[in-house]
Amino acid sequence: MRQIGLGDLAHLIGTLLRDPLLGDLWVEAEVSAFSASPAGHWYITLKEGDITMRANCWKGVNQRLKRPTVGAIVQVHGRVDFYGARGEVQLIVDDIRDVGVGFAQAELERLMTQYAAMAKHRPLPAIPQRIGVVTSRTGAAYQDVLTTLTQRYPCVEVLLAHSPVQGPDAPTGIEAALEALYTEPLDIILVVRGGGSIEDLAAFNNEIVARAMLRSPIPIISGVGHETDTTLADMVADVRAATPTAAAVKATPSRAELLQHLGNLRYTIDYHIANRCAEADMRLDDSAARLRRAAPAQRIAGYQQNLNYVNQKLNQAMQQRLTMMQAHVDRVSDRLTALDPQAVLARGYAIVRDSAGNIIRSTQASHPQQTIHIQLADGQIDATVTSTQ
Incomplete structure (x- = not known):
């Protein structure tokens, strides 16, 4: 039995796979996975039933090709290669053509x-x-x-x-x-x-x-x-x-986002509280100013001043009225005094009445031997008329 190393085995398999028949192939299969490396190479997994195989399409080749989509049925052209580092048979692709969507992918999309x-x-x-x-x-x-x-x-x-x-x-x-x-x-x-x-x-x-x-x-x-x-x-x-x-x-x-949000909420709350307090202070100052302008003590003092003024005017008016009334009373009193019969009698006049008490105003109302009464200021004299002229 011949014994060889693993490297020799990989080299042997690679040599066997360099058969011209495996160097120019068209393979039809479904794309089950696709990725592109940062360098630009494509790594494709082809599938048919339970069989899968890797396929590589290098950057210098794929720049002129349409990128395949997972689930699509494609025909790829290339050669079979053996990757000894992983012990895998793979395809090196130089062309890709779309055929359609595979049954499995179509059912999945449905x-x-x-x-x-x-x-x-x-x-x-x-x-x-x-x-x-x-x-x-x-x-x-x-x-x-x-x-x-x-x-x-x-x-x-x-x-x-x-x-x-x-x-x-x-x-x-x-x-x-x-x-x-x-x-x-x-x-x-x-x-x-x-x-x-x-x-x-x-x-x-x-x-x-x-x-x-x-x-x-x-x-x-x-x-x-x-x-x-x-x-x-x-x-x-x-x-x-x-x-x-x-x-x-x-x-x-995020914990950081929550802390930032809480910080923002605290700032907003503090800002609104400060604004509300400032507005309240302004309203309080305004109310205090209006209260000072319309203070009850000042208003009462004003009313008291007005009342004193009105009282003074009322007293003056009443005094003037009383003076005028007193002058009128004096004038009436003078007139009454002037018309008082007793005053007339005091000036030397007399009132003559008959025995019935009637005032004799004319000689025609008197006759000789008539008893008369003469009223003087200080008393009365009874007399008899001897003659009339």
Whole structure:
């Protein structure tokens, strides 16, 4: 039995694969994965049934070619090569032609359209207290989520529901993990997995997982694969994130942002309080000024001054009125005095009456031998008329 080293074996395989028949081939297959390196090279995974093969298209060649899309059926031209460092047979591609969309991709697109219409797109809670995570406990996705949550919002409680995220048992495992979380008092659920080929993400394109996510009583964020990957789980999630890290970011507020927001709120509150206090001080000063201008003591003093003035005027008017009335009384008194019979008698006049007391005003009212009474100022004289003239 011949014994050779591994390097010699790789060289032997490479030599055998340099057959002219394998140096000029057209191969038809479905593109199941695609990536471009920073240098510009294309790395393609071709698939037919359960068979996959890597294909490389270098930058100097692909600049004149149309970039293939995942799920498309293509014809690639090139040669078979053996990559000894990984022990892989691969195609070195120099031409790519579109043939159409593969059956699997067409069916997946149909399901995505169907299930996208069922998505609820519920709003996420602003301040979650408990977050559930569906993923593998040994995967990098779970560690990425924990690291991001610790940095952004360390006070949140995380509950992991472990499930395989790849392989034939993954769809039912993810379903069981989701159902277990539905019984817990949670605010959000993250369904996450790291990147991979379309075959690696197949569980998240399964209807079992999609229907289980639609039964969720709380919002779900999906973070499956890389930014370029879109799965059926993304279509039914309330919010889609490009990666597991992005899902953790969407689920929680940033501690720094919260502190900044609280600082802004404090500044706003202080600003409004200061403004309100300044406005209150201005109103108080204005009210005090008006109170001073309209103070009761000053108003009473004003009223008292007016009252004194009116009282003085009233006294003057009353005094004038009394003087005028006294002068009138004096004039009337003088007139009455002047007309008083006693006063007339005091000036030497007399009143003559007959025996009946009637005043004799004319000689014709008298006759001889008539008894008369003569009233003087100081008394009365009785006499008899001897003659009249």
